[in-house]
Amino acid sequence: MATNAIDQTRRMLSLVTYLRERPGARVADVARAFGITEDELIGDLDVLPMCGTSFRGGDLLDIDTDGDRIWWHNPDASGTSTGEPLRLAADEATALLVAARAVATLPGLREGDRQALVRATAKIEAAAGEAAGASSRLSVSFESEGGVFAEVDRAISERRRLWLRYYSPARDELTEREVDPIRLFAVGRTYMEAWCRLTEARRTFRLDRVAEIRLLDAPADPPPVELRDLSVALVQPAAEDPEVVIEVGPGGRWVAEYYPHDSAEELPEGGLRITLRAPDPASLRRLALRLGRDGRIVSPQELADSARDAAREALAGYGE
Numbered sequence: 383m384a385t386n387a388i389d390q391t392r393r394m395l396s397l398v399t400y401l402r403e404r405p406g407a408r409v410a411d412v413a414r415a416f417g418i419t420e421d422e423l424i425g426d427l428d429v430l431p432m433c434g435t436s437f438r439g440g441d442l443l444d445i446d447t448d449g450d451r452i453w454w455h456n457p458d459a460s461g462t463s464t465g466e467p468l469r470l471a472a473d474e475a476t477a478l479l480v481a482a483r484a485v486a487t488l489p490g491l492r493e494g495d496r497q498a499l500v501r502a503t504a505k506i507e508a509a510a511g512e513a514a515g516a517s518s519r520l521s522v523s524f525e526s527e528g529g530v531f532a533e534v535d536r537a538i539s540e541r542r543r544l545w546l547r548y549y550s551p552a553r554d555e556l557t558e559r560e561v562d563p564i565r566l567f568a569v570g571r572t573y574m575e576a577w578c579r580l581t582e583a584r585r586t587f588r589l590d591r592v593a594e595i596r597l598l599d600a601p602a603d604p605p606p607v608e609l610r611d612l613s614v615a616l617v618q619p620a621a622e623d624p625e626v627v628i629e630v631g632p633g634g635r636w637v638a639e640y641y642p643h644d645s646a647e648e649l650p651e652g653g654l655r656i657t658l659r660a661p662d663p664a665s666l667r668r669l670a671l672r673l674g675r676d677g678r679i680v681s682p683q684e685l686a687d688s689a690r691d692a693a694r695e696a697l698a699g700y701g702e
Contacts, residue, residue: 393418394426394433398443406451427452479506530589533597534574537563543602544576547594548587556593561585562602565609577604623659626666626685630654630677637669637677655680667692 393416400415401407413423430445444455482503537544544561559580567573578585584607625644630637632652643658660666663685670679670689679686 394430397426398430401445401452401454402457406453408451409447409449412452479503482506530592530595531566531572533595534563534566534589537597537602538565541602543579543598543600545596545598546587546592549591549593560598560600561587562604564604564607575609577607623661624663624682626658626660626663626682627680628656628658628666628669628677629680630656630673631675634673634676637673641669664688 397412397416400412404412409420409423413420416423424447427445427447430443433443446453446455482499534544536542544563545558546561547556547558549556557580559578561574561576561578564575564577564584567575572589574587574589576585576587577583584604628637629649630653635652635654638646638654638656641656641658643656645657647655649655663682666679666685667689670677671693674693679689
């Protein structure tokens with residue numbers, strides 16, 4: 383039966399407890415208890431000695447096997463017994479304190495969690511002594527996306543409308559709009575899917591392009607929409623989006639596999655004439671540059687000219 387990294391991690395965590403309670407356990411018995419082969423168990427045992435409370439000597443798990451039995455020579459290294467308390471080096475204490483102070487300033491953090499974090503930080507400072515001094519001279523601030531995320535998350539949970547000032551790279555301008563949030567999701571970056579009251583349509587907003595956000599008292603009331611399958615493509619073209627025609631050679635046929643399209647007509651010598659729709663046709667200039675000799679934009683004409691000019695500029699840059 384196939385296993386993934388998460389399954390293996392869970393099994394290895396259980397294996398630590400199992401071996402602690404059974405010194406000298408037989409390989410065959412342990413493998414049978416966990417429902418795996420002996421080779422899989424030996425593979426887990428090869429990884430466990432790289433685990434521990436730190437990478438300092440004595441803190442890593444000292445587990446080995448002679449092929450028949452399994453021996454654990456320092457079971458206290460797992461930190462679950464009455465061994466030594468957790469030790470922090472000066473650099474570890476500094477990093478932990480800086481991170482804790484930064485997290486405590488996050489907008490949207492529950493007040494109870496914030497107070498608990500402040501108390502824990504104070505205890506670490508007291509234990510670190512002079513080592514805590516360096517952390518007070520360092521600070522970390524999170525980008526505004528963290529605050530935007532908190533506001534969107536709150537709006538979704540409370541079913542409230544949002545007001546945005548949003549940067550549109552296609553028009554190179556900021557627009558103001560009210561939206562009814564539907565969901566948050568991440569595909570490389572973090573996005574909000576919402577019903578936009580400005581366009582009266584479903585739109586996707588990148589959180590790092592939100593210049594300003596405000597939670598409104600008006601209730602969010604997006605029309606019923608079917609959630610898109612994000613495993614297919616992030617951008618799902620709409621029927622009213624501008625039409626773009628691209629011709630590719632055999633080396634560019636992958637475009638039809640990765641971009642949702644209306645049609646793909648076969649051309650002589652293995653090429654394709656692909657018709658697709660894009661809410662921002664200008665974004666396809668990068669695709670044209672990537673294709674190089676394997677493809678070209680046919681229409682709209684202004685986009686074809688723009689892509690051709692961009693290619694000339696890129697070639698000129700290489701010649702300098």
